[in-house]
Amino acid sequence: MLKKLLITRPIATPVLEQAQKTFDVTLHEGGALSVEQAALALAEYDAILPTLGDAFTAEAFGGDIRCKMIGNFGVGYNHIDADAAAAADVIVSNTPDVLTDATADIALTLLLATARRAGEGERMVRSGAWGGFDVKGLLGTHVTGKTLGIVGMGRIGQAIAERCHYGFGMKVVFHNRSPKSTKVAALQLDDLNAVMTEADFVVVATPGGAETMKLIDAAAIAAMKPTGIFINISRGEVVDENALIDALEKGAIAGAGLDVYENEPFVPERLRAMENCVLLPHLGSATQETRQAMGQMALDNIIVWRDGGNPPQRVN
Known part of the structure; x- marks a missing residue:
């Protein structure tokens, strides 16, 4: 049987x-x-x-x-x-x-789309509001040569590091719970906030679960540069979502790209209302x-x- x-x-x-x-x-x-x-x-x-x-x-x-x-x-x-x-x-x-490569690709999708304000631009074109080329229109952030901070240097974190190092000449720093050797040149910093402070782009790629619940809290987000961009492709509960929204609304950081949320499929209206966020419906492995x-x-x-x-x- x-x-x-x-x-x-x-x-x-x-x-x-x-x-x-x-x-x-x-x-x-x-x-x-x-x-x-x-x-x-x-x-x-x-x-x-x-x-x-x-x-x-x-x-x-x-x-x-x-x-x-x-x-x-x-x-x-x-x-x-x-x-x-x-x-x-x-x-x-x-x-x-x-799913390592597919998820790493989504991290790069979010990083580039947020840095270059692609979501805003796409909405502008679709709405009919675009008036043509503007020398100062939708100026974004350069990616090449910037510093990438990775939180969680497992398989996916390493794949993201390789893409950013080889593709965009980025310096890579990272936080991991245990010592980790990497395939590309990357510096493991002593604590999480050191990575948050140094990076121009922070990508969270940790596992979910009790050990990482609210790992990215208000203090970690406050450590980021005002020009910093935050990307999460791990699990929504890894981030204090309210603290992230507060920081975005206050202009404490420049933007965020998210593929996961604390209470999926619910996405807070405050988050959906912000133009400086690229929001995807958990597409990490969606090929x-x-x-x-x-x-x-x-x-x-x-x-x-x-x-x-x-x-x-x-x-x-």
């Missing part, structure tokens, strides 16, 4: 078809699972392929558990209480590596190639578990 697998979002067709040949698959198409729905899923299915937003909290693991494998779609798994899963004898895996690779890796981990092996991307 095939094991029962719940897939909580529509995934790439080739991966879904493989899953349907290998498991008794239920595809949930009703949006993110609530805590109650997650608890029911854990009681009903042998394995689950969830993603960001599905509430596999400690509370969800408090009832009867049939599930023994959660193959998460995404490198971040802060929506899953991995410790509670382990206590319930449930394996959790994720999908690192395959066809990357999303298919993520689904494949998640499924592959579940198949390894089914066959009695230890999933290679296991996190607990």
Whole structure:
């Protein structure tokens, strides 16, 4: 008898078809699972392929558990209480590596778009307000040769550093919780605020979770240059969103480019109202190639578990 697998979002067709040949698959198409729905899923299915937003909290693991494998779609798994899963004898895996380049590319998209005021310009053209070339119109910030500060020098942070170093001749400084060697010339500074102070552009690329909750607080943002531009492609809860909005409204920093938000999909009106922000709808891994690779890796981990092996991307 095939094991029962719940897939909580529509995934790439080739991966879904493989899953349907290998498991008794239920595809949930009703949006993110609530805590109650997650608890029911854990009681009903042998394995689950969830993603960001599905509430596999400690509370969800408090009832009867049939599930023994959660193959998460995404490198971040802060929506899953991995410790509670382990206590319930449930394996959790994720999908690192395959989304590194796509997410690094989004960081550069935001950096360039914010620096060159591309969002403002695009809105101007679409609204019919553009009156033609203006010598002083929408003057932005030069990128080449500036200093980049990276918070979190993991796979994605290193990919961002390479793009900025080789592509734009940028000096790279960074903050990381542990000592880190890098492929490109980059200086690890003693503390977070030192990076915030020195950088012209700050890019946050840390994992989510309790250890990084509100890591970028009001004090860190206050340490930035008035001309500084802030980019977040990690997780929304890594940043004190209200403190960031306050700084932007007061002109304490020049701008921000965001792909993630503290309470997704809610984006505060104060943030949406500001012209000096480029706001994307969590597009970090949103390429066809990357999303298919993520689904494949998640499924592959579940198949390894089914066959009695230890999933290679296991996190607990």
